[in-house]
Amino acid sequence: MRIALDAMGGDQAPGEIILGAILASRSFENIEILLVGDQQKLNTEIKKAEFELQGSKLKVWHASEVINMEEHPAVAVKKKKDSSLVVANRLVKEGKADVVISAGNTGAAMTASLLTLGRVKGINRPAIASLMPNLKGVGVLLDAGANADCDPENLVKFGIMGSIYAEQVLEITNPRVGLLSIGEESTKGNKLVIAAHELLAKTDLNFIGNIEGRDINKGVCDVIVCDGFVGNVVLKMAEGLSSALFTQIKEAINTSLKSKMGGYLLRDSFKILKASLDHTEYGGAPLLGLNGLSMICHGSSNAKAIKNAIKAAIKAINQEVTGKIMKYVAEV
Amino acid sequence: MRIALDAMGGDQAPGEIILGAILASRSFENIEILLVGDQQKLNTEIKKAEFELQGSKLKVWHASEVINMEEHPAVAVKKKKDSSLVVANRLVKEGKADVVISAGNTGAAMTASLLTLGRVKGINRPAIASLMPNLKGVGVLLDAGANADCDPENLVKFGIMGSIYAEQVLEITNPRVGLLSIGEESTKGNKLVIAAHELLAKTDLNFIGNIEGRDINKGVCDVIVCDGFVGNVVLKMAEGLSSALFTQIKEAINTSLKSKMGGYLLRDSFKILKASLDHTEYGGAPLLGLNGLSMICHGSSNAKAIKNAIKAAIKAINQEVTGKIMKYVAEV
Numbered sequence: 001m002r003i004a005l006d007a008m009g010g011d012q013a014p015g016e017i018i019l020g021a022i023l024a025s026r027s028f029e030n031i032e033i034l035l036v037g038d039q040q041k042l043n044t045e046i047k048k049a050e051f052e053l054q055g056s057k058l059k060v061w062h063a064s065e066v067i068n069m070e071e072h073p074a075v076a077v078k079k080k081k082d083s084s085l086v087v088a089n090r091l092v093k094e095g096k097a098d099v100v101i102s103a104g105n106t107g108a109a110m111t112a113s114l115l116t117l118g119r120v121k122g123i124n125r126p127a128i129a130s131l132m133p134n135l136k137g138v139g140v141l142l143d144a145g146a147n148a149d150c151d152p153e154n155l156v157k158f159g160i161m162g163s164i165y166a167e168q169v170l171e172i173t174n175p176r177v178g179l180l181s182i183g184e185e186s187t188k189g190n191k192l193v194i195a196a197h198e199l200l201a202k203t204d205l206n207f208i209g210n211i212e213g214r215d216i217n218k219g220v221c222d223v224i225v226c227d228g229f230v231g232n233v234v235l236k237m238a239e240g241l242s243s244a245l246f247t248q249i250k251e252a253i254n255t256s257l258k259s260k261m262g263g264y265l266l267r268d269s270f271k272i273l274k275a276s277l278d279h280t281e282y283g284g285a286p287l288l289g290l291n292g293l294s295m296i297c298h299g300s301s302n303a304k305a306i307k308n309a310i311k312a313a314i315k316a317i318n319q320e321v322t323g324k325i326m327k328y329v330a331e332v
Numbered sequence: 333m334r335i336a337l338d339a340m341g342g343d344q345a346p347g348e349i350i351l352g353a354i355l356a357s358r359s360f361e362n363i364e365i366l367l368v369g370d371q372q373k374l375n376t377e378i379k380k381a382e383f384e385l386q387g388s389k390l391k392v393w394h395a396s397e398v399i400n401m402e403e404h405p406a407v408a409v410k411k412k413k414d415s416s417l418v419v420a421n422r423l424v425k426e427g428k429a430d431v432v433i434s435a436g437n438t439g440a441a442m443t444a445s446l447l448t449l450g451r452v453k454g455i456n457r458p459a460i461a462s463l464m465p466n467l468k469g470v471g472v473l474l475d476a477g478a479n480a481d482c483d484p485e486n487l488v489k490f491g492i493m494g495s496i497y498a499e500q501v502l503e504i505t506n507p508r509v510g511l512l513s514i515g516e517e518s519t520k521g522n523k524l525v526i527a528a529h530e531l532l533a534k535t536d537l538n539f540i541g542n543i544e545g546r547d548i549n550k551g552v553c554d555v556i557v558c559d560g561f562v563g564n565v566v567l568k569m570a571e572g573l574s575s576a577l578f579t580q581i582k583e584a585i586n587t588s589l590k591s592k593m594g595g596y597l598l599r600d601s602f603k604i605l606k607a608s609l610d611h612t613e614y615g616g617a618p619l620l621g622l623n624g625l626s627m628i629c630h631g632s633s634n635a636k637a638i639k640n641a642i643k644a645a646i647k648a649i650n651q652e653v654t655g656k657i658m659k660y661v662a663e664v
Contacts, residue, residue, distance in 0.1 A: 135576050145514055148522035182477055182564040190480040190561040213568030217576040229522040230562060232514040234569060236545030241573050244467050244549040249581075253598065262597030265590050 001030060001317055003310055004097035007037035008066045008084040009104020011299050017103065018045045020306020025057040027307065028314055034061045034097055037084040063087035069299060073107030077115060085109060089116035092292040099313040101284060103297035103306065110146055113287050113294035120322075122329040125154045126289030127228070128296060129165050130235050131282040136219030140166050144285060145232035152195035155179070155225050159205050161288040161325050162223035168319035169312060170222070178211035178221030180230060186210065192227065200225070283308030286316060293322050333362055333649055335642060336429035339369035340398045340416040341436020343632050349435065350377045352638020357389040359639065360646055366393045366429055369416040395419035401631060405439030409447060417441060421448035424624040431645040433616060435629035435638065442478055445619050445626035452654075454661040457486045458621030459560070460628060461497050462567050463614040468551030472498050476617060477564035484527035487511070487557050491537050493620040493657050494555035500651035501644060502554070510543035510553030512562060518542065524559065532557070615640030618648060625654050 005021055007014045014037055021033045035042055039062040046053060046060075053060070065083040067076045077086060085104055089112045091097040102109045110128070119126060130144035142158045143150070159177045166175035179197055181189035186197045188210060200207045208221050216224060216234060226234070253263030283305050284295035293316055297309050316322075337353055339346045346369055353365045367374050371394040378385060378392075385392070397415040399408045409418060417436055421444045423429040434441045442460070451458060459475035474490045475482070491509045498507035511529055513521035518529045520542060532539045540553050548556060548566060558566070585595030615637050616627035625648055629641050648654075 135579060148514060180565060182480060182561055182568075190559075193561070212572075213565040213570075214572030214575075216569050217573050227522075229514055229525070230565060233512060233545040233562060233566065236514075237548050237566060237569060238545075238573060240544075240546030241549050241570060242577070243546075245574070245577055247467060258597050259600070262594040262599075265594030266585065266598065267594075268591070 001032070001314065002097040003031060003033045003313060004061070004088040004091040004100045005033055005035055005306070006084045006088045006100065006102035006104055007035040007042055008063070009102040009109070010297065010301050011069070012302060013103065014042055014045050016302045017306055018042065019049060019303035020301070020310070021058055022049060022051050023303055023307040024310040028311065031057055031314065033058050033310070034088075034091060035059065036061045036063050036088040036091070038062070038064065038066070061087065061091070067105055067108045069105050071105060071108065073105060073111045076105070076108050077111045085112050086116065089113055089294070092294070093117055098317045099293040099295060101295040101297065101306070101309050101313060103299060103301040106145070106296055106299070109294070109296050110287060113290055113292075117290040117292035117294065120289050120291055120326050120329060123157055123161070123289035125150065125157070126287050127158045127161060128285050129162055129288050130231070130285040132216065132224065132235070132238065134217045134219035138170060138282070139219065139222045139224060140170065141224040141226070141231055141235065142288065143226065143228035143231050144235050145228045146287065147228040149229070150192065150227040152192060152199050155192070155196035155227065156199045156203060157289070157329065159200055159203065159207070159223060159225045160328055162225065163205050164324050164328060165286065165288060165316070165321060166222045168321050168324060169315045172222045174206050175222035176208045176220075177205045177223040177225060178208050178215070180213070180216070180224055180226040180234070181210035182212065184210050184212065196225070281308060283310070283312055286312070286321070288325060291322070293317060333364070333646065334429040335363060335365045335645060336393070336420040336423040336432045337365055337367055337638070338416045338420045338432065338434035338436055339367040339374055340395070341434040341441070342629065343401070344634060345435065346374055346377050348634045349638055350374065351381060351635035352633070352642070353390055354381060354383050355635055355639040356642040360643065363389055363642075363646065365390050365642070366420075366423060367391065368393045368395050368420040368423070370394070370396065370398070393419065393423070399437055399440045401437050403437060403440065405437060405443045408437070408440050409443045417444050418448065421445055421626070424626070425449055430649045431625040431627060433627040433629065433638070433641050433645060435631060435633040438477070438628055438631070441626070441628050442619060445622055445624075449622040449624035449626065452621050452623055452658050452661055455489055455493075455621035457482065457489070458619050459490050459493060460617050461494055461620050462563070462617040464548065464556065464567070464570065466549045466551035470502060470614070471551065471554045471556060472502065473556040473558070473563055473567065474620065475558070475560035475563050476567050477560045478619065479560040481561070482524065482559040484524060484531050487524070487528035487559065488531045488535060489621070489661065491532055491535065491539070491555060491557045492660055494557065495537050496656050496660060497618065497620060497648070497653060498554045500653050500656060501647045504554045506538050507554035508540045508552075509537045509555040509557060510540050510547070512545075512548070512556055512558040512566070513542040514544065516542050516544065528557070613640060615642070615644055618644070618653070620657060623654070625649060
């Protein structure tokens with residue numbers, strides 16, 4: 001299995017990306033990781049990490065350009081044909097790799113994959129499937145931001161793709177699909193959601209009906225379906241609220257000597273709590289609905305996040321997620 | 333000042349509603365609270381609370397019917413003309429009260445106020461303005477659920493009404509208005525939000541542009557503008573995520589003797605943290621844009637929540653919020 005890793009994409013690239021690849025190469029069998037980016041820069045970083053390329057699972061694949069975080073996605077992707085991101089996507093298109101992984105400019109990563117890999121027949125709108133930790137484990141939410149405006153049919157396809165991902169990669173049997181709305185009844189919601197509810201009820205998905213905002217982190221379902229605007233707000237809010245709460249907890253701990261002692265005694269427990277909210281645990285979000293697998297990572301990804309993204313990618317490839325989406329969608 | 337309180341509305345009605353009125357009567361000057369509901373039931377509860385109506389600020393106003401939590405809002409409001417909710421709204425319409433407060437069926441409370449009080453000229457869609465605690469204090473989010481589908485013009489009016497409420501009731505000078513979207517740039521968002529951004533930029537509001545999900549609890553702005561679908565998801569998610577985090581913290585505390593001791597030493601600090609997330613602190617959300625003031629409370633409201641809703645209502649009345657919205661909207 002071959003993994004094309006955009007080694008120049010991300011706030012901490014190329015250093016942490018390469019370290020992530022090294023970690024992955026030590027943990028996972030039967031893989032080859034193509035580090036795509038400026039050969040000279042990558043070699044310098046690899047040397048810094050005191051890693052020996054020769055005989056390892058890592059290989060440098062030269063690409064002369066870089067797409068920055070601030071660049072306009074479509075413009076940059078079309079202009080920079082030899083950027084690490086575009087080249088990494090091309091490797092998948094040409095069958096030289098099984099997945100492309102990038103922590104770079106999210107819009108550009110989506111555009112590059114969409115333009116290079118193309119959509120699965122029957123899927124108009126590929127979606128970002130983001131993992132959401134909940135009280136019972138982890139679920140998947142889609143779309144997390146690829147499509148700000150959707151139609152009811154799009155939402156049905158998100159349900160299908162999410163269901164396949166949850167079953168194959170998260171190993172959840174008969175995953176429960178919930179439609180994010182503002183009331184439990186099928187008649188509650190905006191026009192989009194009310195129409196999507198009707199369509200979802202007719203599929204053979206394990207559709208449990210509407211869920212509400214308060215259910216998102218409860219784990220009442222395994223797949224949360226919503227449009228990309230709502231999904232992106234929800235995802236970023238979960239991040240922001242968790243971090244706001246931690247700030248408050250820290251402040252609470254620092255109010256008195258007594259509370260400081262309490263915080264000290266609790267520090268290991270908070271670590272567990274923190275880990276469960278930590279995006280590096282899950283690594284990357286797959287862009288589903290393309291003729292090839294593309295994983296999009298958080299811009300701030302560190303080595304651990306990259307390693308975990310590679311882990312999820314390996315699972316998705318072994319389970320033939322892309323092929324199963326093609327097959328299922330063709331049958332609908 | 334007269335307050336019409338729907339004494340039969342809410343999960344804990346009439347007991348906690350009456351206790352809230354009693355608390356308010358002891359805390360606030362120059363008010364009279366009309367407890368609207370079944371005379372016999374209310375008198376029994378008042379007796380239970382060992383409260384002496386005679387000479388107090390409380391008065392029972394009989395209404396023979398009750399709208400339940402499960403009833404269809406529009407149907408129930410139209411059918412039950414002598415329900416506590418409808419009667420309480422009528423008291424405002426007829427000038428016998430300055431505000432109506434209800435913790436009952438939210439949809440019915442909105443419908444009753446909309447049908448009874450009517451809309452301010454220039455406002456097509458009244459909005460629920462919900463208070464959102466953030467790291468720097470408290471802001472207001474609207475619409476929190478009254479309008480699932482909106483047009484750009486509606487969002488502009490939400491900004492205006494929220495700005496007036498933040499200035500007059502929350503005492504925030506020149507409140508910053510933010511538009512909830514999925515990117516900071518004016519071109520980011522769905523069609524609705526991109527169009528609303530353009531319109532908001534032309535008003536003389538203190539419009540700071542788009543904010544993202546992660547900013548909601550940071551306190552980067554004082555008024556958060558969004559449609560009622562997104563607002564309701566956000567509001568309920570904040571509730572759900574906070575409670576999920578507390579569950580996790582509790583579990584973390586209970587993992588070992590050491591962490592239990594830590595939790596014990598931190599207990600006072602957690603109280604502060606909890607209070608800041610507690611909806612009873614803020615009591616009620618005003619339905620803005622009507623010819624009269626209506627406050628909608630959480631279904632689970634207890635006495636403290638009712639007291640705080642009355643407190644917010646007193647401020648809104650003293651600051652003539654309704655009149656100011658009418659005046660400002662007429663000028664736009």
